[in-house]
Amino acid sequence: MTLEVSLGHRFAGFTLDVAFQAPAGVTVLFGRSGSGKSTVVNAVAGLLRPERGRIAVSGSVVLDTDAGVMLPPHRRRMGYVFQDGRLFPHLTVRQNLLYGRWFAPQGARGAEFDRVVALLGIGPLLDRRPGALSGGEKQRVAIGRAILSDPRLLLMDEPLAALDEARKAEILPYLERLRDEVNLPILYVSHSMAEVARLATTIVVLEAGRVAACGPAAEVLSDPGAAPALGLREAGAVLTARMATQEDDGLSRVDTSAGPLWLPRIEAPPGAPIRLRIMAQDVMIATRRPEGISALNILPATVADLRMGEGPGALVRLRAGEDLLIARITRRSATALALRPGAPVFAVLKAVSVARENVGGGL
Amino acid sequence: MLHALTPEEWQAVGLSLRVSFWATLVSLPFGVLAAYALARWSFRGKQILNGLIHLPLILPPVVTGYLLLLTFGRRGYVGQVLDQWFGIVLAFRWTGAALAAAVMAFPLMVRAIRLAIEAVDPRLEQAASTLGASRPWAFATITLPMILPGIVAGAILAFAKAMGEFGATITFVSNIPGQTQTLPSAIYAFLQVPGGEAQAFRLVLVAVAVAMGALFLSEWISRAIARRISGQ
Numbered sequence: 001m002t003l004e005v006s007l008g009h010r011f012a013g014f015t016l017d018v019a020f021q022a023p024a025g026v027t028v029l030f031g032r033s034g035s036g037k038s039t040v041v042n043a044v045a046g047l048l049r050p051e052r053g054r055i056a057v058s059g060s061v062v063l064d065t066d067a068g069v070m071l072p073p074h075r076r077r078m079g080y081v082f083q084d085g086r087l088f089p090h091l092t093v094r095q096n097l098l099y100g101r102w103f104a105p106q107g108a109r110g111a112e113f114d115r116v117v118a119l120l121g122i123g124p125l126l127d128r129r130p131g132a133l134s135g136g137e138k139q140r141v142a143i144g145r146a147i148l149s150d151p152r153l154l155l156m157d158e159p160l161a162a163l164d165e166a167r168k169a170e171i172l173p174y175l176e177r178l179r180d181e182v183n184l185p186i187l188y189v190s191h192s193m194a195e196v197a198r199l200a201t202t203i204v205v206l207e208a209g210r211v212a213a214c215g216p217a218a219e220v221l222s223d224p225g226a227a228p229a230l231g232l233r234e235a236g237a238v239l240t241a242r243m244a245t246q247e248d249d250g251l252s253r254v255d256t257s258a259g260p261l262w263l264p265r266i267e268a269p270p271g272a273p274i275r276l277r278i279m280a281q282d283v284m285i286a287t288r289r290p291e292g293i294s295a296l297n298i299l300p301a302t303v304a305d306l307r308m309g310e311g312p313g314a315l316v317r318l319r320a321g322e323d324l325l326i327a328r329i330t331r332r333s334a335t336a337l338a339l340r341p342g343a344p345v346f347a348v349l350k351a352v353s354v355a356r357e358n359v360g361g362g363l
Numbered sequence: 364m365l366h367a368l369t370p371e372e373w374q375a376v377g378l379s380l381r382v383s384f385w386a387t388l389v390s391l392p393f394g395v396l397a398a399y400a401l402a403r404w405s406f407r408g409k410q411i412l413n414g415l416i417h418l419p420l421i422l423p424p425v426v427t428g429y430l431l432l433l434t435f436g437r438r439g440y441v442g443q444v445l446d447q448w449f450g451i452v453l454a455f456r457w458t459g460a461a462l463a464a465a466v467m468a469f470p471l472m473v474r475a476i477r478l479a480i481e482a483v484d485p486r487l488e489q490a491a492s493t494l495g496a497s498r499p500w501a502f503a504t505i506t507l508p509m510i511l512p513g514i515v516a517g518a519i520l521a522f523a524k525a526m527g528e529f530g531a532t533i534t535f536v537s538n539i540p541g542q543t544q545t546l547p548s549a550i551y552a553f554l555q556v557p558g559g560e561a562q563a564f565r566l567v568l569v570a571v572a573v574a575m576g577a578l579f580l581s582e583w584i585s586r587a588i589a590r591r592i593s594g595q
Contacts, residue, residue, distance in 0.1 A: 045493050073492040074501075080493035086486055090508050090591075099504075103495025149494045 002185045003027060003153065007043050007053035016040070016050075016209040025201025026179050026186045028217075030230065035206040037189040041155050044187060045080050046073035057152045057185070074103065079146030081156040085138040087130035093141050094126040100149020113148065119181065120144045120174050136167035140174060147182065154178075154186045160195065168195075175199055193234040197221070197277045198355045200238075205229045222324035224307035224315035227280070232328070235315070236279035238355060239323040243268040251296075257321030258299040261352055275355040283327035284348040285316060287337050297349040301325065303339050318347050368565060374541055375549035376569055382457055382545055383525035386465035387472075387518050394469060394517060398476035399502070403485060419531070420470040428534025431463055435535070459536040460543050464525035472521040479513020480506065512585040519581035523574050546570055 006019040016036045029037045042048040044055055046062070049070065055063040062076045063069060079100070087096050097113070117123050120140045130138060139159055146154055159175075160168045172195070179186065179199060190196055196203060200217040205226055213226035220226050222237040241254040241261065252266040254274050261276070268274060289298065304324070305317035314334040318325040325347055339345070368376070400406070401413055419427045435442045436454045445451040453459035483506050491501035529547035536543040538552060550566045553559035 047489055047493075072497070073489070074495050074497045076493075077495065078493055080490065082486070082490060086484075086490040088487060088491075088505055090505075099491070099496075100494035103500070145494065155493075 002058055003187065004054065004056045005040065005044065007040060007050045007055070009039065009043070009048075009050040009053075011039075014209055018204075018206065018209070018211050020204045020211055020214045022185075022187075022202040022204070024183070024185050026175075026188050026199045027202040027204060028196050028200040029187065029189045029204050029206060030191065030196055031206035031212075032191060034208075036209040037191075037206055038157055040206070041080075041157050041187060041189055044153070045078045045155055046071060046076050060152065077104075077150065077152045079149050079151030079154045081139070081142050081146050081154065081159045083158045083161050085130075085135075085142040087133075087138055087141055087145070089130050091129075092126070093122065093128055093130065093133070096130065096141060097122075097126075097144050097148050099145060104150040116144050116147050119177055134167070135163050136170045139163065139167075139171055143171075143174070143178070147178070147184065151184070154184050156186060156188045158189050158191070160190075160192070172198060193231060193236070197236065197238050198275065218324050222317050222326040224305055224317050224326065227307075227315050227326065232280075232313070234279075235326060235328060236277055236282075237323075237325045238275060238277050239325070241274045241276055243270050243272040243274055245270065256299070257323050258301065259321070261297045261299075261349070263352055263354065266354060277353050277355045278325055278349055279351065279353075280315065280326045280328035282349060282351040283318070283325055284350065285318070285327050285329060285333070285337065285339070286346045286348055287343075289346050290348060293348070295348050295350060297352055299325075299347045299349070301345055301347045303341055303343045303345060305341060306334065306339055308334070318345065320347060368569075369562075371540060372549065372562065372566060375544050375546050375566065378457060378460075378541075378544065379526055379546040380573075382460045382464055383522050385458075386461040386468060386525045387522045389461070390465040390469055390472065390521065391514070391518055394472040394476055394521070395514060397469075398473045398480055398517075399506075401473070402477050402480040416473055417470045419467050424467065424528070424530025425534050427466060428463060428531035431459075431466065431531065431535040435459065435462065453536075455536050455539065455543060457536075457543060460532050460545060461525075463531040463535045464528045465521075467528045467531050468521035468524040471524050472517040475517030475520055476510065476513050479510035479516075482513075483509045512588045515584045515588065516581050519577050519584075523577040526573055526577075527570065546573075 002024045003022045007016060009016045016039055018036065018040060029040055031037050039048060043050045043053065052065045053063055054061070061069055062071045088099065091099065120143060122137070122140050122144055125133060125137055125141065130141070133141065143159065160171060163171070176199065178184070188199060203215065203217050203220040204211060205213040205220065207229050212229040213220050213223060218238055227235040239256060241256045243266065244253040244255045244260065246252050246265065250265050251262045253260050253262055266274060299320045301318040301320035303316060304319045307315045308331050309315065312330050314329055314331045316327045316329060316334065316339060318327060327347065397416055401409065432454065433439050437443070437446055437452065442454060445453065453462055487505050488501040491505050492498070496504060527547055529551065532545060533548055538544050538548045544552065546566055546569065550563045553563035
């Protein structure tokens with residue numbers, strides 16, 4: 001396990017009591033405002049002293065109240081990207097980027113300056129001051145500054161929340177490259193499902209200071225039990241497919257573990273991994289393979305899990321090959337189709353989107 | 364006009380400059396520390412410290428001078444120790460004048476620096492700490508450069524105040540020509556002598572020139588630093 005967190009802290013009118021473990025990759029702390037996400041990140045960074053807890057990153061313990069270990073923030077080596085950037089206004093971009101390097105331990109791995117600058121596309125900004133940068137540029141510099149301090153873990157507290165949609169779209173690809181190219185574990189706070197679907201390796205769902213769900217992204221996102229905490233309207237599964245072929249009629253074929261899917265043209269080389277997002281409300285369930293239907297994408301699946309809602313709705317988790325889907329249907333349909341775990345069905349996908357660009361639509 | 368100053372008058376001007384310079388320089392680190400403590404830390408007795416620092420601003424200067432004499436005089440608690448252990452005597456010396464000036468100017472210095480510190484986002488130091496900077500380093504590399512205009516303004520304000528300090532100085536170290544007779548003390552002395560108005564007036568002009576010069580210098584330096592820091 002790369003990251004182990006266990007924390008307990010009482011505030012006036014709010015108690016935090018969380019414990020989770022996460023492997024390498026991007027661990028997203030997801031929850032409404034006030035659910036304790038930022039508190040967890042601040043405790044990991046050392047900016048908040050919890051009453052009790054234990055935090056270890058890649059085996060090194062930075063906090064263990066039982067053993068009396070509480071490293072101050074400057075000795076934890078946690079790169080922190082704040083929501084508001086917090087660049088040092090009196091230093092140039094280059095000086096901001098190199099700030100952490102003064103303090104990094106001798107002989108530390110030290111991400112290469114030029115590579116990080118190129119990765120984030122901030123080369124032209126190096127001699128400017130933060131005051132003259134746009135919001136998106138500031139945030140990219142803040143990310144670079146945190147990476148270049150050679151951290152053990154990168155903390156990001158809603159780094160995109162203060163940006164408009166265009167700026168978010170500008171930064172998200174850099175975060176994906178960070179996840180895929182720099183082998184640095186990331187703890188990422190978010191309350192945006194779009195960011196979660198795009199970035200998360202592991203998801204920890206917080207609700208009122210407690211862990212409501214925790215696990216690999218594909219499992220948590222398709223878990224009917226976690227859906228209410230994640231937001232029913234935005235419930236949807238994420239699965240990774242491989243780019244197969246470009247077809248003559250403008251569609252692209254991608255292969256999932258359960259079979260092929262056809263999407264509007266995607267620019268990607270054959271074999272490239274494509275992260276797909278399939279919303280729960282876009283999945284229909286049939287007990288026989290439907291014929292004479294306009295939907296192109298139909299996958300054989302089995303019912304894995306079923307949860308009847310309080311209202312007229314029901315959530316069904318489907319196992320399609322190795323992948324998991326979630327469908328939001330009515331309780332009446334669930335009863336009429338006699339759905340129960342293990343039942344073989346067909347998932348009819350009304351829409352499939354690529355998490356990268358949110359292309360797609362009715363197919 | 365200035366060439367008309369007598370050696371005695373030059374002595375008073377020179378002494379005042381020396382007293383003010385040392386008073387400002389030595390109290391500056393304490394001023395920054397006190398301002399930082401008042402702006403950023405919460406501790407028991409913070410209001411008492413704040414009160415003590417501001418006391419010389421409100422007390423009659425003659426009272427401050429008398430308290431200094433009681434404390435730092437040869438028979439005072441601190442004065443005795445300084446005299447016997449270190450051979451340092453402040454009473455009736457120019458160093459005592461510097462102490463009196465420093466105490467009187469301290470509140471002005473602290474106020475200016477405190478305002479500058481309060482204008483700096485404390486979360487910047489937090490950001491520095493996550494990048495590996497210990498608290499002293501975070502202060503030295505982030506807050507200190509950003510409050511430099513405030514420090515300069517506070518120092519020049521303190522210098523100007525020290526140049527004009529009269530009541531506490533004359534009470535603590537008296538008015539000995541060549542020893543403790545600063546510019547204001549000299550003006551006062553000339554005014555006590557019949558026909559001394561002309562001499563007093565020349566020194567008044569010097570005092571006005573120094574004060575104006577200090578203000579302009581302070582403005583200019585502050586702006587230059589602010590321009591450099593904001594990077595505009």
